[in-house]
Amino acid sequence: MMQKIGYQGVYGAYSSIASLNYFGEDNDFIGYDDFKTMADDLQRGKIDYGVFPVENSTTGQIYRTLDILKYEKDLFAIGETIVEVNHNLIALPNTTVDDLKFVYSHPEALSQCLEFFKKHPHITPVSYEDTAKSVVYIKELNNKENGAIASSLAGKTHNMNILSTSIQDMSGNKTRFLIFKKVLDKSYYFADTAQNSEKLSCYFETKHETGALSKILEIFSKQNYNLLSLHSRSTKKNSFEYGFFVDVNINGIDVESLKNLLYKLEDNLLYFNLLGIYNEFKNL
Numbered sequence: 001m002m003q004k005i006g007y008q009g010v011y012g013a014y015s016s017i018a019s020l021n022y023f024g025e026d027n028d029f030i031g032y033d034d035f036k037t038m039a040d041d042l043q044r045g046k047i048d049y050g051v052f053p054v055e056n057s058t059t060g061q062i063y064r065t066l067d068i069l070k071y072e073k074d075l076f077a078i079g080e081t082i083v084e085v086n087h088n089l090i091a092l093p094n095t096t097v098d099d100l101k102f103v104y105s106h107p108e109a110l111s112q113c114l115e116f117f118k119k120h121p122h123i124t125p126v127s128y129e130d131t132a133k134s135v136v137y138i139k140e141l142n143n144k145e146n147g148a149i150a151s152s153l154a155g156k157t158h159n160m161n162i163l164s165t166s167i168q169d170m171s172g173n174k175t176r177f178l179i180f181k182k183v184l185d186k187s188y189y190f191a192d193t194a195q196n197s198e199k200l201s202c203y204f205e206t207k208h209e210t211g212a213l214s215k216i217l218e219i220f221s222k223q224n225y226n227l228l229s230l231h232s233r234s235t236k237k238n239s240f241e242y243g244f245f246v247d248v249n250i251n252g253i254d255v256e257s258l259k260n261l262l263y264k265l266e267d268n269l270l271y272f273n274l275l276g277i278y279n280e281f282k283n284l
Contacts, residue, residue: 077276
């Protein structure tokens with residue numbers, strides 16, 4: 001059965017590549033201008049799944065998505081995929097690097113190519129809403145002074161010239177995506193999938209008292225859970241108040257132990273959201 005899959009950007013964006021990698025081509029893929037609209041459509045049932053980038057190996061957590069998802073109680077991550085990020089310098093046909101004066105791309109992509117701009121000081125980086133859309137934009141401008149940074153798929157899709165490949169600062173640059181669906185009864189879904197899953201992701205806000213975070217971390221430690229990552233983020237409710245994103249290895253943990261962990265966490269927190277339970281992506 002064909003599924004409706006939402007991703008941010010246009011065809012050729014890294015989110016579209018993640019969607020194709022996870023679901024295969026025989027589906028209905030829908031590009032969105034922003035993550036909030038995609039999350040809203042997922043809540044309304046207009047799409048079956050949403051593909052959200054959550055972490056980059058170079059620049060870290062992607063909070064523009066996580067800040068939306070942390071308060072979406074009905075959205076649940078059921079899978080993970082990782083995309084190798086190879087940023088390419090793209091321009092009009094018959095253009096050289098010396099012709100370029102401006103290069104457009106998403107701010108995150110630009111920040112991952114700083115060494116390129118140091119080596120080419122005559123080129124000014126310009127922020128744009130999306131990597132693949134920047135290719136569309138420079139094609140419409142039709143001026144050899146303008147280039148873009150995007151995937152090779154975006155360049156080939158629009159018949160543009162790829163001047164240089166893999167211009168990102170770090171080799172092995174990867175973005176991690178989580179696959180979300182709407183789950184009204186997480187407890188039922190949890191019982192059905194937890195036994196055969198490897199990772200748990202959650203977001204929580206502690207009580208405002210001394211040692212509150214230490215107490216939560218001790219709950220994980222006493223039950224021998226391995227925390228894969230822990231990141232703080234402003235709640236934006238009050239100044240200098242923070243919540244925490246946590247990824248946990250649950251491989252081999254039985255369902256009852258997981259339930260016990262979740263009960264203890266919820267009893268000691270102001271806010272808790274189980275973001276997902278899923279298997280780790282391995283096929284890089």
